[in-house]
Amino acid sequence: MGYNIELTIKVIKSEDAERIKGSVETLHAKCAYAKINLALAIVGRRRDGYHELQTVMQSIELHDVVKIERSGTALVCNCGGLSGSGNLAYQAAALFQKHLGVNDGVLIEITKQIPLQAGLGGGSSDAAAVLLLLNDIYQQPLTAEELAELAGLCGSDVGFCLTGGTMWATGRGEELEELPAAPQMDLVLVKPLGGIDTGEAYRRFDAQGQGRSISKQDWGRVLARGEIEEIAWLMSNDFEPVSLAMVPEISLIKEELLLAGCYGSLMSGSGSAVFGIAQDKEHATWIGQRLLRKGFGQVWNTSTYNA
Numbered sequence: 322m323g324y325n326i327e328l329t330i331k332v333i334k335s336e337d338a339e340r341i342k343g344s345v346e347t348l349h350a351k352c353a354y355a356k357i358n359l360a361l362a363i364v365g366r367r368r369d370g371y372h373e374l375q376t377v378m379q380s381i382e383l384h385d386v387v388k389i390e391r392s393g394t395a396l397v398c399n400c401g402g403l404s405g406s407g408n409l410a411y412q413a414a415a416l417f418q419k420h421l422g423v424n425d426g427v428l429i430e431i432t433k434q435i436p437l438q439a440g441l442g443g444g445s446s447d448a449a450a451v452l453l454l455l456n457d458i459y460q461q462p463l464t465a466e467e468l469a470e471l472a473g474l475c476g477s478d479v480g481f482c483l484t485g486g487t488m489w490a491t492g493r494g495e496e497l498e499e500l501p502a503a504p505q506m507d508l509v510l511v512k513p514l515g516g517i518d519t520g521e522a523y524r525r526f527d528a529q530g531q532g533r534s535i536s537k538q539d540w541g542r543v544l545a546r547g548e549i550e551e552i553a554w555l556m557s558n559d560f561e562p563v564s565l566a567m568v569p570e571i572s573l574i575k576e577e578l579l580l581a582g583c584y585g586s587l588m589s590g591s592g593s594a595v596f597g598i599a600q601d602k603e604h605a606t607w608i609g610q611r612l613l614r615k616g617f618g619q620v621w622n623t624s625t626y627n628a
């Protein structure tokens with residue numbers, strides 16, 4: 322994989338150099354990793370309209386690539402059909418500049434691989450990469466705490482994406498505590514055709530769902546032991562019943578993954594993507610091919626990622 326290592330490129334591929342047209346500005350780039358939730362419990366509703374969560378978040382290898390350079394006079398975000406000021410990455414950059422009291426031209430270019438409306442935190446991860454890259458470009462004016470504060474204003478998952486790894490998250494999802502790193506797990510990731518809007522999933526949960534809590538101690542113990550069967554056994558997601566009702570394909574995918582011999586399978590976040598934990602890389606590849614043959618359109622072989 323071309324961008325396997327997290328990279329901050331100090332210039333330059335030749336086409337980038339061409340585009341910069343002789344400028345001495347520096348191009349910075351970063352992999353923006355997707356996340357899955359190994360467990361997610363909705364434990365209450367808050368006065369601010371958000372929901373109180375307990376969740377185990379895990380970075381995975383699947384990633385977008387975010388490049389930033391100081392260029393032009395305006396803030397520009399190129400991301401195919403997701404270009405412009407509606408992109409969370411643009412909003413993160415605008416917030417960062419406002420916080421710093423600067424108004425420089427910045428060009429953001431995002432190469433997307435992480436699917437949308439999937440519960441994989443793609444938009445959040447791009448936004449976090451933008452915050453980190455801008456902090457590099459401006460030579461670290463913001464502390465880790467200040468970056469986390471800005472991240473929280475961008476979205477509930479953005480703070481996790483600043484560091485990634487294996488984390489226990491509470492509050493809106495922004496209060497983070499490190500857990501023992503999950504063992505390397507080979508994953509099959511499947512995105513149904515239908516996506517799910519997170520806000521809508523929460524609304525439906527309020528109308529029909531019932532949350533239950535999960536235990537940080539249990540997760541800490543099981544992750545420290547690193548037994549994949551135990552991890553799979555402990556996995557749960559309170560969103561599944563509501564999201565299944567919106568996108569019935571989710572249950573079909575879960576069944577397929579289990580039938581194919583995965584240790585476990587679970588929907589990530591509010592969905593609609595589903596992951597299965599395969600026995601090894603070969604097994605994951607075999608399952609991926611089997612699902613493609615069965616007509617599931619969006620299938621990835623990936624793995625957990627702990628830097």
Ligand code: C5P
Binds near residue numbers: 370
């Ligand atoms: O924070 P973020 O923008 O990712 O959240 C999207 C929507 O999901 C929010 O507008 C809110 O309706 C809902 N949400 C929630 N409780 C959370 C996180 C998100 O109700 N903990």
